[in-house]
Amino acid sequence: MARIEVDQVVKRYASDTIVDREASRTRPALNSVSMAVADGETVSVVGASGCGKSTLLKVVAGLEYPDAGRVLYNGTDVTYVRPQERGVGMVFQDYALYPSMKGQGNLAYYFQVHDRTEEEAEQRVRETADRMGVGFEHLLGRVPTTLSGGEQQRVAIARCIVRDPQLFLMDEPISNLDAKLREQTRIEIRKLLRKFAITTLYVTHDQQEAVFMGDRIAVMRDGDIQQLGSFDELYYTPANLFVATFIGSPPMAVLPVVVAGGEVVVGDLRWRLPDDVRPAVPDGPVRLGVRPEGWIVDAGDGAVLRVRHRERIPTERASFLYGSVGGAAVAVATAIDFPDRSEVRVTPEWSRAYFFAADTEDPIHLPGVLELF
Ligand code: ADP
Numbered sequence: 001m002a003r004i005e006v007d008q009v010v011k012r013y014a015s016d017t018i019v020d021r022e023a024s025r026t027r028p029a030l031n032s033v034s035m036a037v038a039d040g041e042t043v044s045v046v047g048a049s050g051c052g053k054s055t056l057l058k059v060v061a062g063l064e065y066p067d068a069g070r071v072l073y074n075g076t077d078v079t080y081v082r083p084q085e086r087g088v089g090m091v092f093q094d095y096a097l098y099p100s101m102k103g104q105g106n107l108a109y110y111f112q113v114h115d116r117t118e119e120e121a122e123q124r125v126r127e128t129a130d131r132m133g134v135g136f137e138h139l140l141g142r143v144p145t146t147l148s149g150g151e152q153q154r155v156a157i158a159r160c161i162v163r164d165p166q167l168f169l170m171d172e173p174i175s176n177l178d179a180k181l182r183e184q185t186r187i188e189i190r191k192l193l194r195k196f197a198i199t200t201l202y203v204t205h206d207q208q209e210a211v212f213m214g215d216r217i218a219v220m221r222d223g224d225i226q227q228l229g230s231f232d233e234l235y236y237t238p239a240n241l242f243v244a245t246f247i248g249s250p251p252m253a254v255l256p257v258v259v260a261g262g263e264v265v266v267g268d269l270r271w272r273l274p275d276d277v278r279p280a281v282p283d284g285p286v287r288l289g290v291r292p293e294g295w296i297v298d299a300g301d302g303a304v305l306r307v308r309h310r311e312r313i314p315t316e317r318a319s320f321l322y323g324s325v326g327g328a329a330v331a332v333a334t335a336i337d338f339p340d341r342s343e344v345r346v347t348p349e350w351s352r353a354y355f356f357a358a359d360t361e362d363p364i365h366l367p368g369v370l371e372l373f
Pocket of ligand 1: 013029
């Protein structure tokens, strides 16, 4: 198994026509990306469509060569080593099992093309089937068309594991499955990843899936990694406003406010900052970020939240109230027995508030990692 390093990788496609969001200039698909994945670790790579996730995966696999930068496996430069020689197992959205072969044949195929003995193939397939867990054995006797999407994905994963890969690369492996099956399959995949402890890069556009799968999560945007960290790091100490609003559901509310003399001015309302926060936030325009659990409901000096929609979360014995404050979309988490009202007053709980610079969107003051309960 391997420790993976991506070192200042730049990748431009020949038809490089990607237009930057802000300026009318092109940018590379990967814009000097660096990251390190520890041996046995699963890192989720998440971001909107087109941000460079698949390109990053392909460069790590050797399916694309970078224009600059290096890829290292266990400290060895493999940037220009062919994919077949890297010992990488890949699972993509379309399962790409060999359709005419049963599960058994799909798993054994690698040994045939590499001129290994039938005995070795059989033994490895049997071991892998055992390790894949209960119920896997019977998939070996079936052709892919008779398997459900989830079952095909299990066979695809086993086909990677049987070769004892250094590294697992998964690109949206369950996005073809329906919601119920997706839930089951992602639990299954996570169990397998933890059990086999194979270094894994897991690409998804879905932040909840990324959080569920990854030991750490890399948030990408426009060919850059904005932040790579654990869920707590991304959630409580985001690198910028983009990461702050990307991670968390419902998302953080972002209020454009002005700070003056230790007070936060929102429209005609003024909130006095507490003594421990005041010195950290300079006067001027800032972005105030408040997560759903960061509001105090029915406080004396609260802003009026007109409740447009209420979503009940019975398992949490809570509800989300959706509305707006100072023109910004706001979600407020509150106890479920909260009376159904069209208006409540809300104030940020300042120990949970986030402040970002209005221009650069860099953090000015963050809550730091908090205990959830
Ligand atoms: P993601 O996986 O995050 O959706 P990709 O890595 O597939 O993003 O793509 C990153 C950018 O590179 C996109 O703008 C995409 O259009 C462009 N791109 C990807 N593959 C090619 C290619 N083979 N040729 C030209 N442009 C490409």
